[in-house]
Amino acid sequence: xxRVRFAPSPTGNLHQGNIRTALFNYLFxxxxxxxxxxxxxxxxxxxxxTDFEANIFADLRWLGFTFDEGIQEGGExxxxxxxxxLDLYKKSLEKLIAEQKAYACFCTADxxxxxxxxxxxxxxxxxxxxxxxxxxxxxTQEKIQSGIKPxxxxxxxxxxxxxxxxxxxxxxxxxxxIGDFIIARSSEIPVYLFACxxxxxxMQITHVIRGEDGMSxxxxxxxxxxxxxxxxxxxxxxxxxxxxxxxxxSKRNGSxxxxxxxxxxxxxxxxxxxxxxxxxxxxxxxxxxxxDQLIQQFDLSRVARSSAIFDWGKLDHINQAHMLRMxxxxxxxxxxxxxxxxxxxxxxxxxxxxxxxFTLRPNIKTFNDLSPWLSILLVLPEYNSEPAQExxxxxxxxxxxxxxxxxxxxxxxxxxxxxxxxxxxGVKKQTKLKxxxxxxxxxxxxxxxxxGPELIPLMSALGKERILERIQRAIxxxxxxxxxxxxx
RNA sequence: GUCCCCAUCGUCUAGUGGCCUAGGACAUCGCCCUUUCACGGCGACGGCAUGGGUUCGACUCCCAUUGGGGACGCCA
Numbered sequence: 001x002x003r004v005r006f007a008p009s010p011t012g013n014l015h016q017g018n019i020r021t022a023l024f025n026y027l028f029x030x031x032x033x034x035x036x037x038x039x040x041x042x043x044x045x046x047x048x049x050t051d052f053e054a055n056i057f058a059d060l061r062w063l064g065f066t067f068d069e070g071i072q073e074g075g076e077x078x079x080x081x082x083x084x085x086l087d088l089y090k091k092s093l094e095k096l097i098a099e100q101k102a103y104a105c106f107c108t109a110d111x112x113x114x115x116x117x118x119x120x121x122x123x124x125x126x127x128x129x130x131x132x133x134x135x136x137x138x139x140t141q142e143k144i145q146s147g148i149k150p151x152x153x154x155x156x157x158x159x160x161x162x163x164x165x166x167x168x169x170x171x172x173x174x175x176x177x178i179g180d181f182i183i184a185r186s187s188e189i190p191v192y193l194f195a196c197x198x199x200x201x202x203m204q205i206t207h208v209i210r211g212e213d214g215m216s217x218x219x220x221x222x223x224x225x226x227x228x229x230x231x232x233x234x235x236x237x238x239x240x241x242x243x244x245x246x247x248x249x250s251k252r253n254g255s256x257x258x259x260x261x262x263x264x265x266x267x268x269x270x271x272x273x274x275x276x277x278x279x280x281x282x283x284x285x286x287x288x289x290x291x292d293q294l295i296q297q298f299d300l301s302r303v304a305r306s307s308a309i310f311d312w313g314k315l316d317h318i319n320q321a322h323m324l325r326m327x328x329x330x331x332x333x334x335x336x337x338x339x340x341x342x343x344x345x346x347x348x349x350x351x352x353x354x355x356x357x358f359t360l361r362p363n364i365k366t367f368n369d370l371s372p373w374l375s376i377l378l379v380l381p382e383y384n385s386e387p388a389q390e391x392x393x394x395x396x397x398x399x400x401x402x403x404x405x406x407x408x409x410x411x412x413x414x415x416x417x418x419x420x421x422x423x424x425x426g427v428k429k430q431t432k433l434k435x436x437x438x439x440x441x442x443x444x445x446x447x448x449x450x451x452g453p454e455l456i457p458l459m460s461a462l463g464k465e466r467i468l469e470r471i472q473r474a475i476x477x478x479x480x481x482x483x484x485x486x487x488x
Numbered sequence: 489g490u491c492c493c494c495a496u497c498g499u500c501u502a503g504u505g506g507c508c509u510a511g512g513a514c515a516u517c518g519c520c521c522u523u524u525c526a527c528g529g530c531g532a533c534g535g536c537a538u539g540g541g542u543u544c545g546a547c548u549c550c551c552a553u554u555g556g557g558g559a560c561g562c563c564a
Contacts, residue, residue, distance in 0.1 A: 009564050044563060109562060116561085125490035125560055151562050168493075177491050177560090185562040192564045215492065216559045239494080239557095246556070274500095277513085281501055285512055304501075306494045307557060314500065314514045324527080362527040428523070439524035451525045 002034025003206045006067075007196065009041040010052035013257040014059045016310060017211065017241050017249050020275045024238055025209045026065055027276070027298035037203060038070030040081045043195050045187075048083075059258035063268045064291055077203045082195050089190040092198050092228055093152060093183065101227045102183060104140050104150035105132040127179025128153065149186040154194075154224060156180050161219040166207065166236025167303050173219040181220060197221035201230035209300075212237045212307070213248070236300055239279045240307040254310055265338055265367030267326075270319035277318075278308040288321045316365040323361065332357060338367035344374045355461040359453045373452070377462065380470065381448025383477045388444050392478050396433055397441035401478075403430045404442060405471045408464055417460045424456065445474040 006022040008014060014022075029036040038060070042048035057072065069075030079085055096102035105128075112128070119126040133155065135143075144150065161173045183194035190198075200208055200221070215237050225232040243253025256264075261271055273289055281304070282289060282297050289297070323331065335357050339345055344353065360373050383392065391397055407426045411419060428434055439455055446455075446462065459467060 007564090011564070041564065047563075105562090112561085120489070120560090122489080127560090171492085173492085182562050187562075189562085191562065196564085211558095212493065213558055214564090217564095237493090242557075244499095248558070277500065279500090281512095285502090287500095287513055304494095308501090309499060311499050311514070317514055320527095363525085424523085434523045436524055443524065449525095453526070454522085455524065 001206070002029060002032045003037065003204055004029045004034065004209060005037040005039050005200070005203065005205050007039040007041050007199075008056050009044065009047075009192075010049055010056060011044060011047040012052060013055050013259060015249070015255045015257050016261075016275060017255065019059075019063065019258065019271070020241060020278060021209070021211055021238060022060070022065065023272055023275055023294075024280070024298075024300075024303070027295055028207065028209060028300060030295040031298045034206075035068040037075065037077075037205070038067040038073070038080065039199060039203070040071060041192060041196065042081060042083045043189055043192055045083070045189065055259065062262065063258065063272060082199065085195070085199065086189065088202065089184070089195055089198055090188070093190065093194075096154070096183075096227055097152070099227075100155070102152050102154050103133055103135070103180075104144065105153045105180075105182070106135075106143050106148055106150050107131055125177065127177070128181070130180055133180060149188075151182050151186045152184040153180040154183045154220070154227070156220075156223065159223075161222055163218065163222060163232070163235060166209070166234055166300050167239075168215075168237055168305060171215075171218070175219070175223070178220060178223075183224065193217055193220055194224060197224040198228065200233055201225050201228065205233045207234045207236060209236045209238065212240050236303075239304055241278055242307050242309045244309065246309065249310060254312075263368070265369065266315065266319050267322050267334065267367075270315070270322040273322065274315045274318045277314075278310065279304050288318065288325070320365045323364070323367075328358070331361065335367055335370060339370060339374075342371055344371070344378070347378075352461070352463070355457075359457040359461045363451075363453050376447050376449060376452070377458070378466075380473060381445075383444070383448060383474060385448060387450035388448060391441050391444040391450075392474070392481065394437070394441065396431065396437055398475060398478050399431050400427060400433060400438060400441045401445060401471045401475055403427045405468060405475075408468060411464065415460065415464055417456060420456050420459045441474075445470050 004025045006025050008018055008022075026036055028034075040053055040056075042053070060067075067073050069077070069080065071078075071080045093102065097104075107128075115129065116126040132140075132150075132153070140150075156175050156178050159175045161175060163171055165171050181193065182191055184190045197220075199205075218235050218237075222232045241249050243249045243255070245253045247253060249255045258271075269291055272291055272294065273287075276289070276294050276298075277287060280298070280302055282294075283299075283302065284297075326334070332354060336345065336353075348356070356374065356377065357370070360370060364370060364373065381388070383389075404423065404427050407423045407430075408415075411423070415423070424438075428438060431438065440450070443452065443455060444450065446458065446467065452458065453461075
């Protein structure tokens with residue numbers, strides 16, 4: 001049975017990088033009909049916060065992930081929060097100490113820091129020199145009894161570690177480059193490397209799929225797992241996601257939390273779809289895929305080995321594609337949720353709002369584009385933009401508007417789409433204008449800008465009253481300009 | 489600096505020795521559709537980092553160079 005895990009630490013919110021890792025684990029597990037476990041790695045007590053943990057759960061749920069085992073789901077190999085598994089790690093540590101595979105280290109953080117800096121200055125990679133490794137048992141006992149709290153190091157002997165990476169193929173590491181590393185802090189809390197290695201085995205994880213930045217940890221974890229008598233899981237490393245500056249995604253260069261992405265108006269399925277395309281490619285040409293389709297098509301053998309740069313433009317495109325494919329009710333529900341709290345919701349009747357939202361659908365890339373558009377459509381335009389000046393300086397503009405106003409007056413308060421079409425036909429006949437000459441002045445009059453939704457639907461969404469109000473305003477603007485011109 | 493990884497259009501990628509005159513997607517530009525913009529359709533632009541091998545034949549295999557990235561914590 002395939003068992004994978006997603007193991008975030010609650011020291012921050014989930015962002016694109018995390019989610020891509022979660023996604024690939026998820027797709028891998030679901031594709032194989034295996035299980036995915038959610039484990040919280042909170043061994044850094046100073047930085048871990050329960051708020052973050054709650055956010056992580058909320059984000060994962062929003063994105064559409066479901067887990068088979070975890071804090072909320074339960075399961076047989078829990079607890080699923082590392083801070084509740086300390087006795088387990090302690091047992092493992094004691095076993096290693098008893099077998100002389102780990103030892104107490106009394107070097108202080110400051111001492112180590114000095115050593116590291118010296119090594120780096122000399123152009124050598126830092127490794128612990130093993131000062132406490134050669135301590136006699138009596139010396140160790142003595143120091144502990146005198147009240148010094150030691151950290152614990154794993155004893156690394158010369159060896160060649162080989163493993164078959166699920167993505168990168170055969171990997172070979174010489175332990176010569178690895179010094180004895182710390183597995184438990186002087187506070188007795190284990191470090192990530194150790195807790196993670198122990199848990200992956202205790203929780204019977206079969207495949208560890210993580211970012212390539214974890215690669216150098218892998219030989220250490222294999223060492224730990226073997227020393228504990230476990231069979232290490234299989235490892236697969238994923239190429240990294242980089243920011244626009246070609247370095248690891250971070251707050252500086254575009255790393256964005258899920259809640260921010262949500263705020264920016266991206267659909268969960270679009271986020272997942274785009275992230276799946278970063279480092280993986282579907283076997284067939286179609287790129288717009290639902291989560292189910294991704295599960296069906298996913299295969300680690302199609303994962304790339306080179307890092308990928310996060311491209312907001314493509315995310316926008318994929319988001320738009322998903323928006324266009326959503327059912328009308330889903331679209332409206334999501335759009336309204338996004339607009340929650342904004343004045344548009346309260347200032348419009350439900351049917352007016354729905355009709356405006358539909359009219360805007362082909363013109364937006366994210367749900368966040370909705371609000372600015374509504375503002376353009378519903379706030380009276382100023383007509384001082386360049387396209388407006390240009391449109392109104394055409395002598396036929398006024399004729400078009402007057403004709404439109406007159407024809408609209410002939411109708412009852414509420415016109416249907418078909419009637420708007422007829423009105424436009426009428427304007428066309430009366431003015432003998434068509435194409436840009438006909439539509440441009442009207443578009444500008446209604447919105448103040450030269451681009452936007454289709455005109456007929458837009459007119460019917462705005463309604464007769466708003467249109468007349470704008471026409472009057474536009475005509476006044478034109479007249480104002482004309483008289484100013486005459487005065488000169 | 490040391491170790492590790494990577495290298496196809498600006499970006500994401502297909503490509504596993506002949507199907508490649510290198511395919512697709514985003515972006516950009518043009519045309520068409522729409523009596524307008526957008527949506528949609530069609531098209532253009534644009535790439536195998538360099539140098540050596542191996543081979544009848546290299547984008548594909550090997551080596552080097554160059555370039556980029558990652559890891560070198562009592563962080564995860």
